[in-house]
Amino acid sequence: MSSEPRPTQSRSHPWMALSAPGVIDEMLAEIGAPSVEALFEQIPADHYRKTPLDLPPALTSEMELKRDLVTRLKKNESCEDNLSFLGAGVWQHHVPAIVDEIVGRTEFATNVWGSYQSDHGRNQTWFEFSSQLGALLNLDVVQLPVYSWGCASGHAIRMAAKITRRKKVLVPQLSDPERLSVIRTYCQPQEMESAIEVVLVSADPTSGRLDLNDLKAKLGSDVAAVYFENPAYLGTIETGAAEVAKLARAAGAETIVGVDPISLGVMTAPGDYGADIVTGPVQPLGVHMHCGGGAGGFIASRDEEAYVRSYNGFLVSIAQTLEEGQHAFGLACPHQNSYGMREDGNDWTGNSTYLWAIAGSVYMSLLGPDGFAEVGRLIVSQARYAAKLLGEVPGVRIVWPDTQFKEFVVNFDDTGKTVAEINDSLRANGIFGGKDISGEGLGVGQSALYCVTEVHTAADIQRLADTMKEVLS
Amino acid sequence: MSRLPNFHAAKWDEPVVMEMGRPGGRGQVFPAPESEVTNSVGNDLIPSAMARKDRPELPEITEFEAQRHYLHLSQMTLGMMGVSLFGTCTMKYNSKTSEYATCAPSLPRFTPTSIPTRCRACSASFTTSIASFDPCRAWTSSSSRPEAALMPLTR
Numbered sequence: 001m002s003s004e005p006r007p008t009q010s011r012s013h014p015w016m017a018l019s020a021p022g023v024i025d026e027m028l029a030e031i032g033a034p035s036v037e038a039l040f041e042q043i044p045a046d047h048y049r050k051t052p053l054d055l056p057p058a059l060t061s062e063m064e065l066k067r068d069l070v071t072r073l074k075k076n077e078s079c080e081d082n083l084s085f086l087g088a089g090v091w092q093h094h095v096p097a098i099v100d101e102i103v104g105r106t107e108f109a110t111n112v113w114g115s116y117q118s119d120h121g122r123n124q125t126w127f128e129f130s131s132q133l134g135a136l137l138n139l140d141v142v143q144l145p146v147y148s149w150g151c152a153s154g155h156a157i158r159m160a161a162k163i164t165r166r167k168k169v170l171v172p173q174l175s176d177p178e179r180l181s182v183i184r185t186y187c188q189p190q191e192m193e194s195a196i197e198v199v200l201v202s203a204d205p206t207s208g209r210l211d212l213n214d215l216k217a218k219l220g221s222d223v224a225a226v227y228f229e230n231p232a233y234l235g236t237i238e239t240g241a242a243e244v245a246k247l248a249r250a251a252g253a254e255t256i257v258g259v260d261p262i263s264l265g266v267m268t269a270p271g272d273y274g275a276d277i278v279t280g281p282v283q284p285l286g287v288h289m290h291c292g293g294g295a296g297g298f299i300a301s302r303d304e305e306a307y308v309r310s311y312n313g314f315l316v317s318i319a320q321t322l323e324e325g326q327h328a329f330g331l332a333c334p335h336q337n338s339y340g341m342r343e344d345g346n347d348w349t350g351n352s353t354y355l356w357a358i359a360g361s362v363y364m365s366l367l368g369p370d371g372f373a374e375v376g377r378l379i380v381s382q383a384r385y386a387a388k389l390l391g392e393v394p395g396v397r398i399v400w401p402d403t404q405f406k407e408f409v410v411n412f413d414d415t416g417k418t419v420a421e422i423n424d425s426l427r428a429n430g431i432f433g434g435k436d437i438s439g440e441g442l443g444v445g446q447s448a449l450y451c452v453t454e455v456h457t458a459a460d461i462q463r464l465a466d467t468m469k470e471v472l473s
Numbered sequence: 474m475s476r477l478p479n480f481h482a483a484k485w486d487e488p489v490v491m492e493m494g495r496p497g498g499r500g501q502v503f504p505a506p507e508s509e510v511t512n513s514v515g516n517d518l519i520p521s522a523m524a525r526k527d528r529p530e531l532p533e534i535t536e537f538e539a540q541r542h543y544l545h546l547s548q549m550t551l552g553m554m555g556v557s558l559f560g561t562c563t564m565k566y567n568s569k570t571s572e573y574a575t576c577a578p579s580l581p582r583f584t585p586t587s588i589p590t591r592c593r594a595c596s597a598s599f600t601t602s603i604a605s606f607d608p609c610r611a612w613t614s615s616s617s618r619p620e621a622a623l624m625p626l627t628r
Contacts, residue, residue, distance in 0.1 A: 015566050062570050069574045096501050098536055102543040104576075107552030111567050114551050121487075121549030128490045135491075135530040230523070239522045268523050290575060318489070327489075351567075358543075365490050365539045366500030369528040374503040377518075381506035384514040403520070458507040 014062070079289070083460055084432040085386075087407050087451025088233075089149070089176060089281070090289045093262065094375075094455055099286040099362045108358050111351040116330045123329035126316040126354070129361035133285075133298060136264040136364070136372065137278050138271030140303035144314035145282045145296035145353035150179040152279035152297030153227060153258055154186025155346075159277060159299075159310040160225035160254035161196050170218055170226045170253075172210055173200040176233040177440050179258075183227075196224065208236040208400040208409075210244060219251040225277075229258035230270065234442070234449060235383075235407030236400055237267070245274025261285055261298075261360075263405050265372025266380060277301045286363025287356045296353035313337050313347040314354075375454050379406045382461060383452040389465035390450070395472055399444060406453055410434060413445040415472050423448070425471035431464060483548040490532050490542060498533035 012020040018027070024036065033039055059065040079092050086092070103109065108122060116123055130142035146152050157169045171183065180198075187196035202214045210228055219226070226248040230238040238244070245255040257275040259267075262284035270278045282296040283289070301307035308315070315332040331339070338345025367375065387408045391398040395415035398408060412419055423433040434448035452461065505511075517524070534542070554566065 015568050062568075065570055066573065069570070073574065094503075096536075098500070098540050098543075101540065102547065104572075105544070105547040105552075106554075107547040107550040109567070109572065110552050110554050112553040114553055118482075118551040118553065121546035124487070124489070124549070125543065125546050131489070131491055132531055138527075138529075237520055237523050239520045241523065264525065264529065266519050266525055268525050269527070269529070272527075288576075293575065361490070362539060362543050363501075365493075365532050365534055365542070366536060368494070368499055368531045368533040370533075371499060371501050371503065372529060372531070373525075374505075377516075378503050378506055380518045381510050381514060381516075384518055385506075385510040388513055405519075454503055458509050 079432065082427075082430050082432050083456075083463065085434050085450045085452065085464065086432050087453075088435040088437075088449050089178065090292055090294065091284055091406070091451055091453060092289060092455050093284050093286075093453050095286050095288055095359075096363065096366050098366060099359050102362045103355060103359045108355060113351075113354070116328065120328065122358070123316055125358050125361050126314070127318055127329050128365070129357040130316060132361065132364035133261065134300065136261055136269065137259070137300050138269035139275075139278060139300045141308060141311075141315065142298055142300040143311050144316065144349070144357050145298050146313055146347065146349045147297065147353060148179075148182065148295045149258060149279060149281040149297035150176075150182030151186070151348050152299045153179065153256065154183045155312055156256045156277045156279050156299055157183060157196060157225055157227060158186055158312075159301075159307065160256060161194075162310050163306050164224045164252065164254060166222055166224035166253070167195065168197045168199060168223045170199050170201050170215065170223060172203065172228050172232065174203045174208060174232060174234055174442055175200075175229075179233070201226075206400075207403060208232065208234055209238055209240060209403075212240060212243065212247070215244065216247060219247055219253065221252060223248075223251055223253040225254040225256050227256040227258070230267070231260060231263060231405035231407070234400070234409050234437075234444075235404035235451075237403055237405055239403075241268075241270075241275075242273040245276075249274065260405065262372070262379070263376055265367075265369070265374070266376030267405070271302070277307065282353070282356050282360050285356075285360035286366075287359050293352060294356065296356045308333060309336070311336055312345070313349050314339070378454045379452070380404075382454070382456050382458070383408060385458065386450065386452045386456070386461045386464065389461055390468060393465060393468050393472060396468065399447065407449055407451045409437070409444055409447050410450050411445055411447045413447075415446075417446075417472065419446050419448045422468075422471060426467060429467045429471070431467055482551055483545070485545040485549060487542060487545045487549070490534070490539075491530070492532075493538060493542065494532045494534035496533055498535055498538070500534055500536040500539045 133142045202211045204211045248255045254276040256277045257270045259280045278300045283294040287294040317332040334340030337347045387398045397411040419436040426433040434450035
């Protein structure tokens with residue numbers, strides 16, 4: 001904004017409802033303000049920008065903008081045009097056509113959240129997301145997603161600290177560095193009384209699982225929570241999960257488990273092995289990768305007051321209305337989030353994650369119990385098959401064979417090549433190799449994290465193994 | 474102006490999805506692993522300590538039932554646009570061009586772990602958006618996620 005007179009408009013901006021010529025003057029007259037500038041009089045004159053922003057000319061028409069966008073997007077190479085084995089937080093899963101159909105409905109795709117009354121259908125869909133995910137987790141309370149799995153885990157740790165009044169959390173050393181950095185952010189700032197100390201628990205080098213001896217040594221009366229993932233970042237299945245939860249409980253600490261919901265047709269529900277708070281990504285449940293925009297993280301727990309009182313976001317609940325036999329949906333504990341208490345809210349969430357809750361609701365209803373069992377079996381079978389074929393390539397070693405769900409660590413130390421070099425060669429053959437985790441400080445040498453899901457076929461996996469042989473020879 | 478009908482939204486007798494369906498109902502089917510896969514690695518691959526024993530209590534419905542159910546729920550949603558009740562993230566308008574860009578032709582099938590080598594459009598846009606507020610970013614980043622600065626073309 002500048003102090004210069006507003007230019008006369010000949011038309012509205014297509015995306016601004018109240019921008020037709022004359023509308024601003026009518027609104028100013030209605031409220032008795034002399035000018036738009038007068039509404040911003042609290043901004044000191046020297047705070048206004050003096051020179052125009054150095055921007056290229058605006059693309060004012062949709063036609064020009066679309067041409068520009070399409071030209072840029074054409075430079076991308078997608079996971080459908082190539083054979084991709086990338087995962088590590090954003091995974092390539094099948095998205096049923098009906099999910100896209102429902103998510104694209106304008107009533108849901110708008111970023112305006114209405115009220116319980118105006119958006120009965122949206123609230124019911126959200127409630128069904130929580131209920132169905134609760135059935136997969138065997139837990140009663142599921143909060144609508146926050147920005148990411150990391151955000152969900154960070155807040156879950158805050159919940160545990162609040163419940164136990166302790167300020168230390170134990171986290172696996174073999175954690176996703178990105179998620180761990182978000183967790184650390186949630187535990188800061190160190191200068192504040194509420195800071196939480198993050199202590200890493202080492203891994204058993206033979207299995208990649210938590211080292212229970214190190215866990216026991218670090219557990220004490222000052223530990224608020226033990227956090228681990230199942231399957232873990234590097235794909236391993238934490239078979240000792242119940243034992244970890246038991247040890248945590250004995251020390252008076254909460255057990256927080258991060259789970260991949262698409263594994264829950266074949267893997268034990270975390271609610272059944274002692275998890276107190278559960279987090280996880282929503283993207284595997286019918287959300288495209290969207291170059292990372294499909295992220296979202298849920299938080300869940302038993303329906304106990306201590307937990308329910310420490311959530312930070314949308315808890316959609318069902319209740320009977322004044323009319324006999326009729327139900328409606330509303331928010332439980334709205335004062336705990338920014339929608340109920342603007343200044344006191346500590347929720348980090350947004351339109352996209354709420355839209356993905358709708359995708360998840362449709363996805364879970366389409367699969368049902370047997371669909372989840374089928375997809376889980378297909379994923380774990382193909383991942384093991386890929387690990388087996390890759391492990392047979394000379395110089396290639398699967399770090400922890402036979403323990404993974406959909407991801408596994410492939411080590412290339414004996415090939416004399418770096419992961420970066422190998423991935424470049426694979427790309428030249430139309431294959432995206434696994435994520436290079438060599439520089440992540442996990443002590444795994446030149447290794448890549450490979451991801452295999454239901455979208456792959458036996459032929460795809462054979463092609464990967466054959467190409468790997470070629471590029472390493 | 475003529476008198477308008479007092480119609481606001483559809484009102485369906487739509488049950489909660491968990492109360493719908495019948496045993497065996499299904500909306501999405503996945504194939505069994507191919508024979509060369511099972512011949513090679515076998516079955517029962519989840520360690521028994523972590524293998525699920527119970528069936529999750531999910532609805533069992535067909536694709537048609539799911540579509541009709543969620544279509545009805547969308548019709549019972551006002552779908553407001555260009556009006557804000559709460560401010561912040563709900564104030565922005567997601568243009569359909571932006572939706573087009575985020576959903577087609579390649580972005581949904583795109584993973585961020587391939588940046589920068591495979592994601593040239595995004596990384597180029599990221600660089601320019603830091604340098605000079607690339608209009609592409611300004612026009613299409615409709616998310617309220619702070620991370621979205623890294624993903625200028627996602628919602």
